[in-house]
Amino acid sequence: MSSFEGPLLLPPSTSTPGAPIRLAVASLGAIGMAVVEAVQSGRLPGFTIAAVSARDIEAARARLAPVAPDVPVVPIAELEPLADIVVECAPAALFGEIVGPFVANGKKAVVLSIGALLTHGDLIELAGRTGGQIIAPSGALLALDAVTAAAEGTIHSIKMITRKPVKGLLGAPYLEENGIDIAAATEPVKVFSGTAREAAKGFPANLNVGAALALAGVGPDATTIEIWADPALTRNTHRIEVDADSASFSMAIENIPSENPKTGRITALSVLAALRKMTAPLRVGT
Ligand SMILES: NC(=O)C1=CN([C@@H]2O[C@H](COP(=O)(O)OP(=O)(O)OC[C@H]3O[C@@H](n4cnc5c(N)ncnc54)[C@H](O)[C@@H]3O)[C@@H](O)[C@H]2O)C=CC1
């Protein structure tokens, strides 16, 4: 469950009509920095970076200096009063601390550590009570539009097969707990087969896409995940296979890693696309 135990404050605070929507970015890793750079360069009209948080405040100020010298770097607990929306892109363990204050105040949270949502159902309920909203963009995955549409009917089965370069999986608790050593692998190794819930627990920094697929479709216990470490790969690849009463489909994505080898470059772009859709006169896709 969430560690967030803050107050439930109603009604939601709002920004001045016509003013840019104020974004808080937590934190300044591969995704956060890409979002800040895009907004600062004017690629997302109508939005402004109001504040960021980081583990090392001085290092973050130095990182921001060339692109956003005036943006305040503040502790996570100080973000909410400064912004309308938070972009959560920090280690999963900080999820409740980052998202809680925003949804408690009827605000939106765009979240990337989607695996953490499986143990923070209380925050979804909280958002339901306050009028806040938790938005999980497609991130590094594809086809969530078709999965959510199929879920309006009956989905018979959903499976995802993830293949990652070895360095995209190193350090995952599941590997350490089960004594699986992939560092010296010379051919593809199947390291996990189970449910999306088990995958989120065992690979908290590597498999948010499994949790996203589960939440879009039939839930974490009915979604099947297979994970392979493949030393020949340079891209994180995800193939999903869906069988529903409305359609059957299988789709795959090959993600070019960002500066963080666990994270595909497309993830930060999906945040920009999700934010843009919030105010766009035309929305394409569900
Ligand atoms: N939904 C999706 O499809 C995807 C989700 N993700 C998830 O998004 C999140 C962010 O990913 P990346 O940007 O690649 O991670 P990253 O590791 O590049 O950045 C995380 C940042 O959080 C900072 N941090 C650590 N402790 C902190 C603290 N106590 N307070 C504030 N900041 C702190 C780190 O210094 C780092 O700058 C991760 O949870 C990752 O698993 C990543 C890729 C795809």
Ligand SMILES: O=C([O-])CC(=O)C(=O)O
């Ligand atoms: O799901 C994740 O956390 C990251 C991922 O697989 C990718 O970027 O391809």
